[in-house]
Structures are given as C-alpha cells and as structure tokens.
Amino acid sequence: MAPMPEGYAVCRTIGPMRLLAEEDTKLADPGVRWVPGFSALGPAFYTSLRPTPLPSPPYWVGWSDAVAREIGMRQDWRSDAVLAALTGQALFEGSAPLATVYSGHQFGVWAGQLGDGRAILLGETDTGWELQLKGAGRTPYSRMGDGRAVLRSSIREFLCSEAVHALGIPTTRALCVTGSDDPVVREEIETAAVVTRAAPSFVRFGHFEHFAAANRVDELRALADYVIDRFYPACRHDARFAHFDGNAYAAFLEAVSERTAALLAQWQSVGFCHGVMNTDNMSILGLTIDYGPFQFLDGFDPRHICNHSDTGGRYAYNQQPNVAYWNLFCLAQALLPLIGDQEIAVAALQSYKTVFPDRYEARMRAKLGLPSPAPDDRALVEGILKLLAQEKVDYTIFWRRLADHKAGGDPAAVRDLFLDRAGIDAWLAAFEERHAQVPAAQAAQSMRRANPKFVLRNHLGQQAIEAAQRKDFSGVATLLELLQSPFEDHAGHEAYAGFPPDWASTIEISCSS
Numbered sequence: 001m002a003p004m005p006e007g008y009a010v011c012r013t014i015g016p017m018r019l020l021a022e023e024d025t026k027l028a029d030p031g032v033r034w035v036p037g038f039s040a041l042g043p044a045f046y047t048s049l050r051p052t053p054l055p056s057p058p059y060w061v062g063w064s065d066a067v068a069r070e071i072g073m074r075q076d077w078r079s080d081a082v083l084a085a086l087t088g089q090a091l092f093e094g095s096a097p098l099a100t101v102y103s104g105h106q107f108g109v110w111a112g113q114l115g116d117g118r119a120i121l122l123g124e125t126d127t128g129w130e131l132q133l134k135g136a137g138r139t140p141y142s143r144m145g146d147g148r149a150v151l152r153s154s155i156r157e158f159l160c161s162e163a164v165h166a167l168g169i170p171t172t173r174a175l176c177v178t179g180s181d182d183p184v185v186r187e188e189i190e191t192a193a194v195v196t197r198a199a200p201s202f203v204r205f206g207h208f209e210h211f212a213a214a215n216r217v218d219e220l221r222a223l224a225d226y227v228i229d230r231f232y233p234a235c236r237h238d239a240r241f242a243h244f245d246g247n248a249y250a251a252f253l254e255a256v257s258e259r260t261a262a263l264l265a266q267w268q269s270v271g272f273c274h275g276v277m278n279t280d281n282m283s284i285l286g287l288t289i290d291y292g293p294f295q296f297l298d299g300f301d302p303r304h305i306c307n308h309s310d311t312g313g314r315y316a317y318n319q320q321p322n323v324a325y326w327n328l329f330c331l332a333q334a335l336l337p338l339i340g341d342q343e344i345a346v347a348a349l350q351s352y353k354t355v356f357p358d359r360y361e362a363r364m365r366a367k368l369g370l371p372s373p374a375p376d377d378r379a380l381v382e383g384i385l386k387l388l389a390q391e392k393v394d395y396t397i398f399w400r401r402l403a404d405h406k407a408g409g410d411p412a413a414v415r416d417l418f419l420d421r422a423g424i425d426a427w428l429a430a431f432e433e434r435h436a437q438v439p440a441a442q443a444a445q446s447m448r449r450a451n452p453k454f455v456l457r458n459h460l461g462q463q464a465i466e467a468a469q470r471k472d473f474s475g476v477a478t479l480l481e482l483l484q485s486p487f488e489d490h491a492g493h494e495a496y497a498g499f500p501p502d503w504a505s506t507i508e509i510s511c512s513s
C-alpha cells in the first residue's frame, strides 16, 4: 500500500468525534469482506488515505435497503458504527481507502490531471462492489476544491442513481446520503453531505487518458488488462471479436463503444440529460456516472441545455450521442499504444454508429408498444418528436398518456397536450394503423413498462432538498419509493407525476455541487 501523504486525514480526533476503538470498528462490519480489487494495481494508480471526518455529528438523510441487499450487507446495516464509517469517523475493518488518479477532457479541452478530488474508495467487497464516499474530504487530487459535497447535490445524486437504475439504465448506485451541519461554501453557505456510491468499478475513460498522456505504457497496459480480465473477459477469446485477430485491446475498445452506444440510446429515449459529459465522467463499464447538473426533460426541447455552466451548449440533449462518440475517440487515442494500429482503433469505434441508432430505435419502438420493427417506424418516431418539439410538450407525460390511451384511456388526454390538433390527430391515426396487427392488451402492457410515470424532475428533487435542509427527510424517502418503481401507478401520488410548476424553469443547476 502507498504511504499516507502528509496533510490529509490521519483521523485521530476531530472535534467531538473520536477514532473508533477496535471493538467499535468490528461493530462497523457491514456484513461483507474486503478484497484487493483495484488496489492490487499498485500505488501508481492511487494514493492511500483516509476520509476526513466532518467535525459535527453525522446523520442519515436517505438510504436504500435495496442497494444494501445487493451489496450483501447485513439486514440491520444502518448502525451508528456504519454511519461513522460512511462519514470518515471510523474505518471498516479490513478496508484500505484510497483516491485514484485520472485525467480528462473537460468541455472538449484537455484538462490534464484530475483524479478523485472528493471521492474516496473504501475498497471492493467480496460481493463485487466497490464502495466510494463522495464528499469525504480533500485528497492529493483536490486542486482548489474543499473535498466536500453539499446536501443539495448529494440528494440529487442519491435519488437519481436509484431512479436511473429502476428505469433499467446502467448506472453507479447509491447506498445512502449522510449529512452533517458543517458549513460548505458554494454560491451560498450550504451544509456538507456524503454519498456512499457503489459500482463494480469506478474506472473512467480518463484513467486511461492519464497514463497514455504521460506515455506510461506499462501502467496503461496494466490498467487495460485489469479491466479486461475483470469486466470484459470475452475480449480475449470470444468469436464475436475474431475480426480483431486476437487484439484484445481493440476488442475491448469495441466492447466499450457498444456499451456506451447502448447507454446513450437509453438516455435519449427516456429524455435524460447528463450535463457534464467530460471524458472523466465516462464510465469504462458504460454506466451513468457523476450526477451533477443532470435533468430529465420536462417539455421536449432537443436543444435543451441542463447545465447553467455549459454556455456553449456542448452537452445539450441532442448533442449527447455525438459527444459520447467524441469521448470514445479520446479513449481510442489513449488505447492506441496497446492496439498498435490507428486503422484498427478507428475500426473498433465503428460499431457505435450502428449500435446507437439500432438501440435507440428499439427503445423508441418499445415506447410505442411495437414488438417488432417495420420500415415506417422511423417516420413514426420522427413524426411524434417533431410535434413534441414544436410545442415543447412534456416528454414523460406524453408517453405515459399514450400508454394509458392504448390501455383504453380517453384519447383526449393525449390530444389535449397539443395545440396542433390536426397534427396530433394525423399522427395518432398513423399510430393506430401501425398497431392494427398488434394485440392491444399486449401493446398497452409493454408501453406501461417502457414509459415511466415518475422521473426525478428538478422541481421534485428541489422540494425534497428544501425539506431536508429543514431536517425533514421524509420527502427524500417518498421520492425514493416512487422512483424505485417508476412504472407503477402509485395511487395517491399523482402530484409527483404532474406537470412541473412555473418556478421549475427558474431552477438553475450548474457544476457547483
């Protein structure tokens, strides 16, 4: 293990908190064991250090027992000792925390070294989950940052991780948000929080770029071999990659491209804007990672920019698929020393251009309740997107109402969303004609599984955040419950599925978190 750097948390006693005694640390055993995982790569890839505890006593803000179960934690995992371990007051027995180093392209420009400036990896469990504390204090990669995260952004990340998972979209998960009353300075003074995240791996495109940029090919290869062996073993032998003639790194690039294409198809179809698709926010596993200024579309506007810091609109909703490809190109460049031939690297990226549209069309067909493809489906999709964009019709509500209509509901609920009645009537007629051969009950059922009733809209998150800032955490729990089963009706919770209020458009979400 690399030595503890000076100036970071050595964690003896801070304020009223104390380092847990040996017997307390055992109590903090979450029911899983720690295995070497990423740390086995060696100190070139990270700095070992402890989280820095916050001075004030921590408290639970929100938690997901479902995630705890998936990780394999004990049923009564939410003990004081675990709370202490998830807020840096104590260490889980056997965990060897660290912060990893990566680099990246931010807003299209090479940013050089970044790294986990406020996320500390506790380790990997024997059940295959890395646990990471976001907002756990400064690291050697913090640059000018304070190493902290605020309650507002932590609640957003926690809820959205679980919402995106429940929508069937690959994502990092969130076990819990813990808070404390310690002030954190952003545009205003806010309070500190930590999100405990879980993922099979938090490796990003930027980890590869880091070693490639410094021409450190041995480390680059070690990292690629680790990721391939752990997560992409098929790249070494599967007949699917035979066209690369045994070049596992080219196969790896193709596999990552395909996962990324599939991810983007899901984001686009559900109306999810990520907001900061820098290469350091791109998961090598094709997971959604880094919930910052994200937004689910309210009214459908293809050019919507959810991040107020993104003045040029680089990460606008309709730019996301191209940006993902641009990011994959950066990854290809980073992997070039391993792949060995530029043409092969470029070839490995090509499948993005077919997988993305194929997956996107399949997702949109599912939203339309169509079990198999037909030549005019693209026109049907383009037709409705044009109408939705024309009047900025609410994206989620439109699709859910269309599903309800297919289930026998009044078509007026759909028509009433549009001023252009002739336009929507013509489209509905084409939709019904296309459905002539599809059993209505089957279509209705699959549409309700493809078109969520509940998404984490900005204003819903905002209401839960404001209550939590007053120490009322019930809004976080209620939203979590709805978002964990977003396709269910949840009678009595119609308000969470309604149109956003006027003030929703005034919420400004930026990179400040």
Ligand SMILES: Nc1ncnc2c1ncn2[C@@H]1O[C@H](COP(=O)(O)OP(=O)(O)OP(=O)(O)O)[C@@H](O)[C@H]1O
Pocket: 114, 115, 116, 117, 118, 119, 134, 141, 142, 143, 144, 145, 146, 147, 148, 149, 276, 280, 281, 289, 290, 291, 292, 511, 513
């Ligand atoms: N408050 C902070 N203190 C220290 N470093 C920070 C802080 N906020 C962001 N950073 C660092 O700045 C870089 C870019 O930040 P970005 O907003 O993409 O990530 P993030 O929100 O911190 O976290 P992640 O990508 O891990 O979800 C990263 O290296 C990140 O660790």
Ligand SMILES: [Mg+2]
Pocket: 280, 281, 290
């Ligand atoms: Mg980030």
